[in-house]
Amino acid sequence: MAGQRRAGRRAIRRTAGLGLAAALLASGCSAPEATDPAVTDIRRTLDGRAAAVLRHDESAYLAAVDPGATRLRATESREFRNLADIPLRSFEYRLGDVKRSGPRAVAEADLRYRVDGYDTAPVTARRTLELAERDGRWYVTADRAAENGARQLWEQGDVQVVRGRRSLVLAVGQGGPRLRAVAATADRAVPAVSGAWPSPWSGRLVVLVPASLSAMGQLLGAPSSAYRGIAAVTTGETGPAGTTPADRVIVNPQAYSVLGDYGQGVVLTHETTHVATRAHTSKATPMWLSEGFADWVAYRDTRSTAGQIAPELRQAVRRGDVPAELPADADFAFGGDAGALARAYEGGWLACELIAERWGERKLTAFYRAVGEGGHRAGAVEKALADVLGTTPQEFTVRWRDHLRERLQG
Structure with a gap:
């Protein structure tokens, strides 16, 4: 289970300043008036x-x-x-x-x-x-x-195309059966996410499967070493639907292939959640909430125990090392301490589980949307905690730490 947890990670690419307008249906170029x-x-x-x-x-x-x-x-x-x-x-x-x-x-x-x-x-x-x-x-x-x-998939080789009912898989250097299996898993992830996330979204998914980890890094415009052991990532930008570039789920063929059906389902459901919630995710949304919610959705319909889902944090809690605060954004950085990264994701998941169990699933999704509407980080979580959950950051942190002990000490 620990390997599955570390593998199911994603990265939001928050590139600013592109100034994207509504999509055009025809080809063409545009630029300011040229003097030359x-x-x-x-x-x-x-x-x-x-x-x-x-x-x-x-x-x-x-x-x-x-x-x-x-x-x-x-x-x-x-x-x-x-x-x-x-x-x-x-x-x-x-x-x-x-x-x-x-x-x-x-x-x-x-x-x-x-x-x-x-x-x-x-x-x-x-x-x-x-x-x-x-x-x-x-x-x-x-x-x-x-x-x-970033390079484009077609720069890496002949692009294979597999159509699912709700997904499109684009790949290089992969076998047909493997890609059909990816499409089938993505097709199951879409309704699972829609069942947990009531806000409208496209209900469609584009998945890229490059030939190698190195090729994955090229598609992300980043060193491939940062994604070693990461089964998939989601690229995209936060902001309202239609104003930001389309999302892509990019699979690491090496890490993804060692997972079983269960692990692959968790990974793609997690990534699909990021696609579905993109329009309600903003700079105000902390990583513990965006990643914790994606994990909460991914594990929502499974029978996994808290100890199986959060093994790293369970070990810490059992030795009396209960985190004092919710995970910071920096705790979710790739390429560092794998155990610390896992504990950050697990802590975010347990925070979202706490909200779903204490206040209800509708309150959890309402809280997610309310935080994203803040626009700026300062005060957004505090306001949403008060408006939606009727609590304060201090009270919520105490409840979260108690929830960790209750769920992981047994």
């Missing part, structure tokens, strides 16, 4: 490239690539075919800064795309493109993830 006519020409090149993806027109796609860049054209051709089976509803570039030096230019752009039937908002990926002018036309000579940015 070359910017208009570069935008036209990227427009044609994006439109070619939606039309499945490889020749038109490659027409935007420098004719003399043989190696790049081969790579671009391969990647175009890799993404051919992804059901895209939109695909566009939002052109940002362009730095030009004669017939050469470097452009920063946001690649925005939506998966048809699943995304209510686009995924956004920052790209750096190098271009060259030949005979009055601008061609792409390099296309890569921006600095500290």
